[in-house]
Amino acid sequence: MAQLIQGAFWCKGINPGSELNQDFSVETVQAFKLLQQDAGLPADGVVTVNLMAALFDMSAFVLVSGGDKNVRQLQQWLNAEYSAYLGIMPCDGIYQRDTNIGLIYALQRAVGISADVANGNFGDATNAALKGVQLSVGSTGLLVKIVKYGLYLNSMYAVTSVKVLEAMLLPASFVSGSL
Structure with missing residues (x-):
């Protein structure tokens, strides 16, 4: 498993500290911390299901060509606040579907829609909740x-x-x- 994790870090452009091997080393933990930092999460090195999913998908967590630093800042903030509910979204500075879902989810939570009802889709419940906002x-x-x-x-x-x-x-x- 450590070899797969190290290979995934190489694909993300993060150096896991060694050749691919079976050692879940201090360098591997440092690579997780860097990924967490790039994603806007606390860099504690704790490996979660959401973090593993982010590691093994094609998402970028650094500002890419054509990306916007302010959009990346939003993506990192959404991850810091809501990744437990939405998963970890890319932080590449490209405004895309996950960013939009995350922003609507944040809006839903801010207007009092509970976590078990909020879903990132702007619908009747969101519209009704916004009518009470002053x-x-x-x-x-x-x-x-x-x-x-x-x-x-x-x-x-x-x-x-x-x-x-x-x-x-x-x-x-x-x-x-x-x-």
Whole structure:
């Protein structure tokens, strides 16, 4: 098994410290810690089922060509907060399906949907929960962080964050014209 793990690390571009052998060595533990760090997880070297799944799939955990450092930061944050529920997603800076599911899952949890109901799909339960959310200009916290990431992913945040956020928070009767 140690040989397979070491080979998987080589495929990820992480040096497991030796030639492929049967030794689960200190270097192998260090390789797990580096993978955890790249994935946004605590680098404790504890091998979990989710960590093994991430090691043996084709996901990248470093910023790749064409990737965005802010998207990677989001992916790492989602892993740190929600990987126990969603698994470990790639942290390559490429906005993709897993990133979207993770962000919707974070939104669901932030608006009070329980872990056993939240699923990363925006549906009736999410829509109903959002109707009870009250934000105003100057609001802070987890929900605002999630909204900002969503705006960034939709290429709005970097350019018109204040206008967009105000438009989202003001009653429709006060919003005139387009952004």
